[in-house]
Amino acid sequence: MTSSARERIYLAIIAVLILVVAAMAYMFIIAGSTKTAADGRPAIMLEPGERALVLREMRDFVAGLQRIDDALSRGDMQGVAKASRALGASKTHDVPTAMMGKLPLEFKTLALSVHSDFDTIAMDAEWTGLPKRTLGQLSDVLQKCTACHESYRLTEPSLK
Numbered sequence: 001m002t003s004s005a006r007e008r009i010y011l012a013i014i015a016v017l018i019l020v021v022a023a024m025a026y027m028f029i030i031a032g033s034t035k036t037a038a039d040g041r042p043a044i045m046l047e048p049g050e051r052a053l054v055l056r057e058m059r060d061f062v063a064g065l066q067r068i069d070d071a072l073s074r075g076d077m078q079g080v081a082k083a084s085r086a087l088g089a090s091k092t093h094d095v096p097t098a099m100m101g102k103l104p105l106e107f108k109t110l111a112l113s114v115h116s117d118f119d120t121i122a123m124d125a126e127w128t129g130l131p132k133r134t135l136g137q138l139s140d141v142l143q144k145c146t147a148c149h150e151s152y153r154l155t156e157p158s159l160k
């Protein structure tokens with residue numbers, strides 16, 4: 001084999017490897033693992049434990065919103081800050097890496113922005129203490145909850 005033929009083979013192998021890595025990065029970072037549900041929404045395929053983790057976090061959102069609302073109704077802005085911070089970005093450290101790869105990029109982006117919104121609400125409640133501002137911020141967060149629920153659902157391999 002001539003050295004230029006060998007070089008071409010090496011280049012072809014490198015090109016194939018780059019394509020494989022790009023495809024894997026696309027699957028892991030952008031596309032996630034979804035199929036279309038009966039109602040037309042993309043359903044993210046998760047293992048039962050992973051789905052349970054996401055749903056638990058969702059129920060924590062509702063419980064936390066109740067605590068924020070309760071504190072707000074009593075004018076307790078430090079209470080608002082505490083309840084809101086509990087839903088902040090520090091919660092995202094609990095998400096296993098394998099599960100991250102199954103979530104589409106848009107889902108991850110939306111989820112992260114909701115968590116960081118709760119950090120902002122906490123900080124503003126602490127430093128400015130304006131209930132009306134908190135109410136407006138909560139309305140913006142709730143819009144993100146609704147947007148995501150309209151765009152995605154969850155499923156498991158054993159479910160239809």
Ligand code: HEC
Nearest residue numbers: 055058059061062107110111114144145148149152153154
């Ligand atoms: C990034 C997307 C996303 C965001 C943001 C989001 N959710 Fe969800 N939520 C989901 C998905 C997907 C489900 C599962 C729905 C399904 O499979 O039908 C769900 C389910 C739920 C459930 C049902 C839990 C259960 O045990 O069945 C509740 C309650 C909920 N979300 C509340 C909220 C609240 C409140 C917010 C905002 C603070 C929020 N979610 C933000 C995606 C999201």
